[in-house]
Amino acid sequence: MRPRTLDEVVGQEHLLAAGSPLRRLVEGDAPMSLVLYGPPGTGKTTLALIVSSATNRRFAQLSALNAGVKDVREVIARAKAELNHTGRQTVLFIDEIHRFSKTQQDSLLAAVEARHVTLVAATTENPFFSIVAPLLSRSLLLTLQPLDDAAVGRLVDRALRSERGLDGAVTLDDDARAHLLRIAGGDARRALTALEAAAGTVSAEARDVVDLATLEQAVDSAAVRYDRDGDQHYDVISAFIKSIRGSDADAAVHYLARMLEAGEDPRFIARRLVVHASEDVGLADPTALLAATAAAQAVQLIGLPEARINLAQATIHLALAPKSNAVVRAIGEAQADVKAGLAGAVPPALRDAHYAGAGKLGAGASYVYPPDTPDGVVAQQYPPDELVGRDYYHPAGRGAERAVAERLERLRSAVRGRPGAGR
CATH class of the missing domain: 1.10.3710 (post-AAA+ oligomerization domain-like)
Structure with missing residues (x-):
């Protein structure tokens, strides 16, 4: 069901408008390197394939998970030879480029600069943190957004009808469809994988309707989108602290659960709670620091899964506490005076x-x-x-x-x- 043309791509309207850089690249022959940044299942690999197939370009693909500098140099050498002998440009697609080391990324610079390859790199991590500046400056950065439910719904409906998909062999009832869109979380690949699993189940049972029970059986739970080493790590912990600061206990507990389910180190969470207790609650509730440090000690003493309860208690305590930043302002102003010579x-x-x-x-x-x-x-x-x-x-x-x-x-x-x- 992977789209074969830009017109089949669902979502990302901000990148697909007439005259946009992406359309000019696909519809013309200009060798322009791209960095595609966005969450999983939003179309990064699809766009790379469309770029390569839209014109007479040769396509080469590497995964940063298993490719080294030697592999990069071999691909570049073949691209140079192809360009010299036939004049045919090579599109080099590198998935998960954020997993390349600085040395590996640097090995691409000369070929990109000389236009020996058109680099299309995909990353789920913030490129300003994960891609070396010289390579980023030589590429056009395109940011892909998570698909909304309407976009994922169009893809699901297309898969149900299309001869490249299920070709009308099964239907999806309304409750199952709503649940499918919810667990997809903006990830088209996750939605189609779940649909395929559920369709396989009903076909094996000689049925033709995917109901909610069948879908739930086929998909135990949605994977949590969270990378402990990437920008999602920083985004979620930021949202966690800001929810506590904003006195939204429910949102704070949500982000806590999200971190725990993704395998975040509970000691890291506990340390942030201890800092927050003094930074944003302070003496407006003197017991906040006691609650946070007690939770941190509980994490050390008993660990997970039981310590999740202690972390939740401290999170709720801090979220409900009156807020004051008077303590952090006091030490900040005092240090500023000391640095100023007072x-x-x-x-x-x-x-x-x-x-x-x-x-x-x-x-x-x-x-x-x-x-x-x-x-x-x-x-x-x-x-x-x-x-x-x-x-x-x-x-x-x-x-x-x-x-x-x-x-x-x-x-x-x-x-x-x-x-x-x-x-």
């Missing part, structure tokens, strides 16, 4: 007095021990002279920080000797 001498009263001769230098001589006073707070200079009166911590006034803000103002007044000081 790091004066420690006041004499606060200097270490536990060595011989300290008293002669006045170290600690005038220090007042606060717990010995009635209020436990005394007027005393703690920061260097250059930073007296400088405030770093600004409570957000949400959750527990409402009470913290009131107490902080009283403490600052007492420490700095202002009227109205108190406990």
Whole structure:
């Protein structure tokens, strides 16, 4: 059912418009190298085959999973010979090019630059991270989007009717079709594979209708689209943290489940929760950090699958907690001042007095021990002279920080000797 022409391609309308670079490449003979970036099942290999077959080009294919520099050089040598002897251009399609090392990618540069080959490279990973800059700059980057349900539905319907597909041998009931589109997740290959498996089941049973039960039996579960070493890793963990920050516990638990099902290291998830507890919750809920560190310890002590419950508890706790970034702002502003040179001498009263001769230098001589006073707070200079009166911590006034803000103002007044000081 692979499309043979651009007009048969479903979806990717932004790449297929009249006059688009892709159409010009297919309908003309200009040797233009391409990088096709998109999720699985969106048509990268199909477009590469269409580019090669649309005009009188020779097609060569390598997979980065098993090809080395030697294989690349052999293909380039054959392409040069073909070009010199017949004038025929070679399209070199490299699938999973993000799995090529820098050296392997560099071995393509001269041939691409000299137009000895028209490179069509496919990748599911962000090319700005996974492809060397010189090769990327010599290629046209085309981004393929996940297919929507309507596009996948058109492909499924075509497969049911076409003589290249099931040729009307089976039909798909409405519930089964809806379920098929849902588990496809924008991946045409996954949809057609599931349809083929279900059609095989009903044909073996001398039936001609694929119902929901048959489809569910043929497809146990949808594969989770998630690569621990690729940009999906960063996208999902980013969505996880942003959902917690946005107080959407349901979305956060979804992304947690997605990471766990894909085999993400639970220690990585736990570390992010610990960071988030202080970065975005802070003292608005002082128990958030306790919950996150407890979950991290649980991961170490008991591991998966049981620790998924601890991670879910911490995730929900943090999502529901009031949010404040006052802690991270405080340390950020303090570090900025230190880097700017605002790091004066420690006041004499606060200097270490536990060595011989300290008293002669006045170290600690005038220090007042606060717990010995009635209020436990005394007027005393703690920061260097250059930073007296400088405030770093600004409570957000949400959750527990409402009470913290009131107490902080009283403490600052007492420490700095202002009227109205108190406990």
